[in-house]
Amino acid sequence: MELFNRIxxxxxxxxxxxxxxxERNLTNMRVGDILSHDLIDYKVEGVTIYRNGSHVRxxxxxxxxxxxxxxxxxRREKLRVYLFETLNARLENxxxxxxxxxxxxxxxxxxxxxxxxxxVLGQSAFTSYDPVYWWLHLADDGRAMLFEWQQGEILIxxxxxxxxxxxxxxxxxx
Amino acid sequence: MxxxxxxxxxLAAAVLSAGCNAGDTAGFIKGTxxxxxxxxxxxxxxxxxxxxxxxVPAVAKEIAAEQQPQEMSKEDENSMxxxxxxxxxHVQKDPDNAEDALVELNTHEYVRQHYDxxxxxxxxxxxxxxxxxxSGWRSRPHGGxxxxxxxxxxxxxxxxxxxxxxTPTAPRGxxxxxSPGFRAxxxxxxxxxxxRR
Numbered sequence: 030m031e032l033f034n035r036i037x038x039x040x041x042x043x044x045x046x047x048x049x050x051x052e053r054n055l056t057n058m059r060v061g062d063i064l065s066h067d068l069i070d071y072k073v074e075g076v077t078i079y080r081n082g083s084h085v086r087x088x089x090x091x092x093x094x095x096x097x098x099x100x101x102x103x104r105r106e107k108l109r110v111y112l113f114e115t116l117n118a119r120l121e122n123x124x125x126x127x128x129x130x131x132x133x134x135x136x137x138x139x140x141x142x143x144x145x146x147x148x149v150l151g152q153s154a155f156t157s158y159d160p161v162y163w164w165l166h167l168a169d170d171g172r173a174m175l176f177e178w179q180q181g182e183i184l185i186x187x188x189x190x191x192x193x194x195x196x197x198x199x200x201x202x203x
Numbered sequence: 204m205x206x207x208x209x210x211x212x213x214l215a216a217a218v219l220s221a222g223c224n225a226g227d228t229a230g231f232i233k234g235t236x237x238x239x240x241x242x243x244x245x246x247x248x249x250x251x252x253x254x255x256x257x258x259v260p261a262v263a264k265e266i267a268a269e270q271q272p273q274e275m276s277k278e279d280e281n282s283m284x285x286x287x288x289x290x291x292x293h294v295q296k297d298p299d300n301a302e303d304a305l306v307e308l309n310t311h312e313y314v315r316q317h318y319d320x321x322x323x324x325x326x327x328x329x330x331x332x333x334x335x336x337x338s339g340w341r342s343r344p345h346g347g348x349x350x351x352x353x354x355x356x357x358x359x360x361x362x363x364x365x366x367x368x369x370t371p372t373a374p375r376g377x378x379x380x381x382s383p384g385f386r387a388x389x390x391x392x393x394x395x396x397x398x399r400r
Contacts, residue, residue: 117400126388127395142390148240157240158355162387174397178387185397 053198055102055110056087060151061201064100066112066191069093073201075152079145079161086145090152099186101175110196111173113188120183126164126176132187137166137174147179155179228287231269232308239305240351247312251351253297254304259283262304263294276326282350284326286335295350305352311335317348 053062062073071091079086089100099113118132128139142164149157156179164176175186236252243249254262263283267275272285272292285292291314293307314323315336323332332340348354 116397118397119400120388121396121398124386124388125391125395127391127393129394130397131394132397133399136394139390150238150241164390176388183388 053200055100055108055193055196055198056085056104058087058089058198059200059202063199063201064089064091065197065199066195069096071098073151076150077153077155078148079163080148081143081145088153099188101188108193110191110193111175111188112191113173113175113186116185116187118185120176120185123183130166130174130176132174135168135172137168137172139164140167140173141165154182154184227270228266228285228290228292229308232266232292232306235265236306242351243310243313246310247316248310249313249317249351250308252306252308254294254306256302257304259294259296259304262306263292266292266294266306274327274331279326282326284323286327286331291335293350295352298352299355305350307351315340319348322349 053059058064058073058076060073060076064071064073071093073089074092075090077088077090079088085104087100087102089102091098091100097115099115101109101111101113103109116132120126126139126142130137130139142162144160144162147155147157147161149155154177155161159180162178166174166176168174171190173188173190175184175188177184177186232250232252236254238250239253240251241248242251257265259280260278260283263275263278263285266272266285270287272287274284274286276282276284280296282293282295285294289310291309291311293309295305295307297303297305320332320336320340
């Protein structure tokens with residue numbers, strides 16, 4: 030946490046000196062920015078921009094000491110934000126994503142799916158060359174399971190919805 | 204004494220100026236166009252920028268006006284190359300969006316490792332290619348790489364862009380992988396399971 034506190038202090042000191050620091054929100058974070066949620070500071074290590082027609086989603090690979098998270102942000106009628114943990118898990122049937130997917134006795138039901146072109150900056154599981162196929166399943170209690178497939182590899186993420194006002198973002202660069 | 208100080212100042216200014224010029228092209232491209240993609244690192248790196256709403260010749264001329272390249276390919280609507288001491292700039296029409304140009308900023312090593320020699324032969328003099336990458340490079344087996352835009356297009360849609368870089372009407376249907384050998388999971392009804400490893 031010491032590192033992040035120092036970065037915060039530098040940022041605040043710069044702000045006091047009148048240095049122009051770009052305002053950040055959940056749809057324009059960059060590699061190096063700091064995001065705080067639930068008393069944990071994360072550094073943005075990678076940005077993935079998903080495009081599907083006019084729909085754009087943003088995935089941020091977040092790193093804090095001891096844990097890695099993936100923040101998915103989607104602007105619909107209002108902002109949808111999920112904080113995911115990537116599971117070390119597999120599909121029982123790797124050839125099919127079913128409408129109902131069960132993980133550790135919790136059922137998740139398909140809510141959305143699609144194919145997106147991706148642009149990647151920094152660290153990511155994806156490359157910019159190939160489309161990503163994805164499925165979002167939701168449990169009755171709001172928990173979410175995200176399946177993402179690209180070039181033979183599937184990522185399975187388990188997450189929770191969070192409110193945009195619950196996060197604080199500090200720009201790591203101008 | 205005064206002469207020595209003046210000479211030192213002039214020398215410092217010359218060194219500083221040379222240092223700035225070395226990074227002019229990269230700095231100009233970075234400051235002018237929006238970053239689209241980065242591949243590789245260190246000595247073998249490619250950065251791709253988007254010049255929205257601009258043609259390939261217009262962008263190439265804009266970059267050349269900022270810093271004179273050692274070599275520049277002839278005017279072409281689809282692809283133009285500019286050779287600098289540190290970089291090879293490849294300006295190309297975006298196969299996904301014919302209105303835009305893509306600007307590749309490649310280190311020499313990235314080009315040497317990835318580009319198809321026969322493709323570069325069509326744009327740059329053999330002597331230039333040999334001096335950049337060595338005389339044996341032109342005869343190596345080609346890897347079929349013609350630039351970021353075309354590579355991305357082929358990987359996504361499975362075919363080379365048609366004549367005139369037509370914008371595709373739609374991605375390939377269904378949930379099949381664009382590359383043979385890999386197939387994305389299909390969507391199905393019923394119930395499936397996720398198992399922790």
